Amino acid sequence: MLDYCSISHKGGIVLWSKSFTPEASHLASSSASPVNSLIREALIEGRTADENFEKDGYAVKWSFFNGLELIFVVAYQRILQLTYVDELLAALQSAFIKCFEPFLTTFVESLRAKIPRTPSGPFEWDFSAAFRGWDTIFNQILQEIKGKVAVCRSERRPRVRAAPQSTSETTTPPSDDQDTAPALSEEVAQDEQQIARNVQALRNRLRGRGARRGARGRVDFSGRDSAPSSDAESPSKRKAKAKVQRKWGDGPASESDMALLDFSDQPKSDARTRDLQELIDEASVGIRTKEGMYEVKDWEFSSSSDNTADAITSALSSKATKSDSQPFGSLGNLIARITGSKVLTEEDLRPVLEGMKQHLMKKNVAKEIAEKVCEGVGESLIGQRVGGFQSTSTAVRSALGNSITRILTPKTSTDLLLSIRTKLSSPLPSSQQRVPYSIAFVGVNGVGKSTNLSKVCFWLIQNGLRVLIAACDTFRSGAVEQLRVHVRNLSMLGVNGAADSKGRVELYERGYGKDAAGIAKDAIAYGRDNDFDVVLIDTAGRMQDNEPLMRALAKLVALNNPDKIIFVGEALVGNEAVDQLTKFDRALRDFSSGSGLGKGRGIDGMLVTKWDTVDDKVGAALSMTYVTGQPIIFVGCGQTYTDLRQLRVGNVVQAILSD
Structure with missing residues (x-):
């Protein structure tokens, strides 16, 4: 059963509409309705070309007629899976244009001529009078198509054969003294005996390993132990294989060679200068505005204008x-x-x-x-x-x-610094403490979440903010140590020429094997009590198909409700980007909502890494933005803390269109 049908102009004027149920009246009136969402994503944002659009339990199908700039829309409950909708749309389009083409042509030409509005309405058109009789034609078309579908279903329905008159001749019930249990075949008995021998052999092997520790043997599943392997050798032979001192070069190192490798007498200031040069690329340092704000550079495909x-x-x-x-x-x-x-x-x-x-x-x-x-x-x-x-x-x-x-084109603001300062400067009741701005970095394994989190941290420090990094990757070995090294390096980098930024960045960690959601919650509380401005939450990488790990990530989001959820992805991926973002966004929305109906938080923005490796092949930006409708906030393009860029739409479009 249909719920809603409409015919409208691309300019937003509804020429005709019909609701089939009282509950369907909101499909066109509400701003968040499936029909309005379709128009926004398909026409305004251009993010969907599918003729199957689903939202809030409804399926919406449509067709365009560009000659007269008309849109034909049909909405119905997704669970019904109506098969005649495509045929209905084609029939409606053909019949409507055939019946009212002179009027529609005049109407569209008047819109193109930009006839001024009138006090009584937007245009001097009486659609109810112009399309009189269309309801009757529509109902007739709908009934004819439904009738065809019903006939086709009846023809495809399989015929049921008549049951036999008596089953006594074909079926003989077993007698009471008959053994109805299936007999164990000889093959099955042999398999069980083989399994028993294998188990006993394994037990003997494990028992023998405790008696003669260090000997290695292979379990022979035929029921006996095999001889020890060649690795289990005598002590004298093992002693002959003792580690021998390595020799670098043709001979032993001379005093001059050792002096070149000796950095113990080097002044600490020289070592620190060398480290700072390795952490910052002077060619990629951002700019200072007149207000003193530090801005990262724009990624430029060419020297053309950013417009x-x-x-x-x-x-x-x-x-x-x-x-x-x-x-x-x-x-x-x-x-x-x-x-x-x-x-x-x-x-x-x-x-x-x-x-x-x-x-x-x-x-x-x-x-x-x-x-x-x-x-x-x-x-x-x-x-x-x-x-x-x-x-x-x-x-x-x-x-x-x-x-x-x-x-x-971003549909929301990409000015992350403005969002942070807006929250920090908003007035609060006297009894309430200011909560720091929190950003969670999520993504698959190995894309560079921790490295690019540190780049964002450097950008925030340069803008005078105190940053707390929460080590919520409690699974990967070395994850906490990696962040500790970044915090040490960032503490050495000055702010606006200052010699030290220690105190502006700190690491909050609780080791490995802990609950990431609980660590993030404690980190935000610690940042609130110690006057930190921003909390950057580093999460463990996970594949988009791993449901338990995605539920754990959604738990972190639901428990802490971060201000921004940034998906970190690679610029090198093609088709995989669609699958990653779609499943991450869907899992977060489904699992972070208490009802499980997809009302939870989703991805708020993207950070694309390894951008310097793709040259003009920047299609990942188009794929990621198309899937989520969210903007790309930054792109990573190097190994130092200054290798962070902003994207301009014009530069990306130019790179994609270039030959």
């Missing part, structure tokens, strides 16, 4: 210039195949969209995301009238550039 529109225009124009000289098969020459003044069809765009998909995949965009982006570009172009090669190529390139820009 998004200028970057896109530059990239598109450069592609247009190169398209004539490039071999056939490039994106520019694929677009060149569409010539003449015509209405673009799916057949015209298919080779161009395939070339776009291959181009995006070469830029390290996940295959699934590349397909969805190209589908969105195609849907925005089908039905448009273009004339000449230049206008066609410009239209296609502009559609691709606009689609990528909409996806990458």
Whole structure:
């Protein structure tokens, strides 16, 4: 059973709608409704091209008609799994346009002409009068399609054979004196005997190991012990294999060689200077604003302007210039195949969209995301009238550039420092202590969470904030020691030229094998009592498919409710980025909510590491932003504490569109 159906214009004007149940009235009225979420993500943000959209227990399907800029939407409860919705959408689109095409053409042309609003309403159009009789046509189409589905189901239903009249002739019940227990076959008996012999042999082997410690033998599962291996040798032979002193070079080290390796007399100041030079890259140090704030540098693909529109225009124009000289098969020459003044069809765009998909995949965009982006570009172009090669190529390139820009444009603020200062400066009751701003770093194993956490810590210290690092990775060996080294190094780095920043960074750790959620809670309480501004929570790496570990991470989130949850991912991943982010975000939302209905916290932003290894293949940024809708706050591009960058949308778009 359908819940809601509507026909609207891309400009946001609803031409016709119908609710089938009283509960479905909120599907279009509420700002958080599935229909409005679909319009926001599909049209405004461009983050979905799927015709199957699910939210809050509802499934929403839609279709576009670009010639008249119409959107046909059908919503129903996801559990029903209606199979006739696609056919219904196609029939509605065909019938509605056939019945009201003159009126719709006039209406769309008036919108394009920007007719001014009137006091009575946005436009002088009476849709109820214009579409009189459509309800009857709609009901007729719906009943016909439902009837076809019912007939098909009845034809596919298997026939039930009649039961036999009597079962006494075919079935003989066992008698009371008949042994109904299955007899043990000879093969099974032999298997059990073999298992018993193997167990006894293992017991004998373990018992013998306690008597003659150090001897090594192999358990023979035929029932007897094998002879000791060659490793179990006599004491005299083992003594002959004693460790021999290594010799470096052809002869013993001379006094001059030893002097070169002796740093004991070196002044401590020289050693400290050398260490500081290794920790900071002067070429990547950020800038100071007039207000004295320390800002990390922007990642730049080229020397072009950071302005998004200028970057896109530059990239598109450069592609247009190169398209004539490039071999056939490039994106520019694929677009060149569409010539003449015509209405673009799916057949015209298919080779161009395939070339776009291959181009995006070469830029390290996940295959699934590349397909969805190209589908969105195609849907925005089908039905448009273009004339000449230049206008066609410009239209296609502009559609691709606009689609990528909409996806990458942050929907929330990326100014992390502003969020921190806003919380720290907010007024509190006299009886309440100020709680530090907390940031949790999550991600899979080996992506560089601890290293990039220390880079963020350096950035915060340079802005005059006191930072507490919570060592909540209680599983990986050396995780606490690694953070301790970072804290020691960061304490040596001055703030704004000062000689020492000790006291501005501290490590909170409770060793290994403890509950990470409890350590994070104690660390936030310690930061509150000792006047720390920010608490950075380092978590253990885990694979996205490991449900117990994901539940433990969700417990940390639910118990401490950090202000930011930053996913740390690699720039090298392609298709894997989609799977990682999707499952991390879903697990956090599901497991961190008490009801388990997905109302918990999700990913708030991303930090992409190893950015310096991908050159212009920056498709991971597009994949990650597409999946979550959250911005990339920083990218890591080196091994020192200053190797942290911010992303500008224009630079990323230019890198993706470049050949």
